[in-house]
Amino acid sequence: MRRLLLIGIGAGDPDYLTVQAIRAIDAFDVLFVVTKDAATDELVTARRDVVARHRTAGPYRTVELVDPPRPWREAPDYRAAVVRWRAQRTEQWSSAIRDGLADGETGAFLVWGDPSLYESTLAVVAEVAAEDDLDLDYEVLPGISAVHALTARHRIPLNRVGRAVQISPARLLADGMPDGVDDVVVMLDGRTTFATIAADGIEIYWGAYLGTPDEVLIRGPLAEVADEIVRVRDAARARKGWVFDSYLLRRR
Numbered sequence: 592m593r594r595l596l597l598i599g600i601g602a603g604d605p606d607y608l609t610v611q612a613i614r615a616i617d618a619f620d621v622l623f624v625v626t627k628d629a630a631t632d633e634l635v636t637a638r639r640d641v642v643a644r645h646r647t648a649g650p651y652r653t654v655e656l657v658d659p660p661r662p663w664r665e666a667p668d669y670r671a672a673v674v675r676w677r678a679q680r681t682e683q684w685s686s687a688i689r690d691g692l693a694d695g696e697t698g699a700f701l702v703w704g705d706p707s708l709y710e711s712t713l714a715v716v717a718e719v720a721a722e723d724d725l726d727l728d729y730e731v732l733p734g735i736s737a738v739h740a741l742t743a744r745h746r747i748p749l750n751r752v753g754r755a756v757q758i759s760p761a762r763l764l765a766d767g768m769p770d771g772v773d774d775v776v777v778m779l780d781g782r783t784t785f786a787t788i789a790a791d792g793i794e795i796y797w798g799a800y801l802g803t804p805d806e807v808l809i810r811g812p813l814a815e816v817a818d819e820i821v822r823v824r825d826a827a828r829a830r831k832g833w834v835f836d837s838y839l840l841r842r843r
């Protein structure tokens with residue numbers, strides 16, 4: 592049987608790694624590394640650094656998986672574009688695992704944050720593992736997500752007493768806070784959506800590059816701080832070439 596470890600490595604700080612993740616870094620024979628565009632090179636480097644820092648076992652092999660292009664921003668049908676992209680990934684990963692991982696060996700993917708949150712690694716591996724002629728088992732090791740990095744760095748509880756919290760991609764906030772929701776964590780925002788919604792009565796807790804030396808935190812009434820966040824975010828993105836930010840919107 593082949594074995595895969597999906598290791599959550601936390602969303603920024605190398606110290607976010609759990610003891611379980613550190614042990615798993617010593618347990619693989621093959622590291623599968625997904626490379627995307629130039630903007631995410633830094634995240635690939637961060638993963639390599641994590642292995643260099645924690646691995647004490649002997650050498651390992653690396654298999655690079657060049658990600659298929661992600662056309663969904665322009666695609667008229669978002670869901671269909673995602674389904675197509677996932678199918679391409681599944682095919683690519685299936686043959687890479689068959690060719691690169693021998694029977695009895697353990698492979699690993701280092702997954703940013705937690706593997707269960709806005710990550711397709713887990714879904715793609717589940718599909719590959721379901722292939723009848725491939726004897727593959729996999730294990731998921733949880734990590735500290737950007738959601739928890741955000742609340743820790745702002746020193747706030749995620750929920751208010753007895754209340755619900757929604758986690759949402761920014762795409763679904765185009766028309767403002769969802770009805771009936773008072774607390775929403777927004778991720779995957781390429782377009783500063785927070786600056787386009789009705790701001791009255793809403794507090795924002797915003798963080799970029801959480802847990803890294805570039806971390807920036809801004810909080811306050813959305814109406815008062817939205818412009819500042821846009822300015823700071825634009826400047827950071829111009830300087831680094833990419834930005835990862837998340838925020839909690841909380842109705843007062």
Ligand SMILES: C[S@@+](CC[C@H](N)C(=O)[O-])C[C@H]1O[C@@H](n2cnc3c(N)ncnc32)[C@H](O)[C@@H]1O
Pocket residue numbers: 602603702703704705706707708709710735736737738740777778779780798799800801802803835836837
């Ligand atoms: C593809 S999702 C991956 C989420 C990841 N699995 C997690 O558990 O945090 C990428 C999004 O996560 C958020 N994110 C990840 N790392 C972050 C960080 N260090 N600071 C702020 N936001 C981050 C951003 O909203 C980004 O657009």
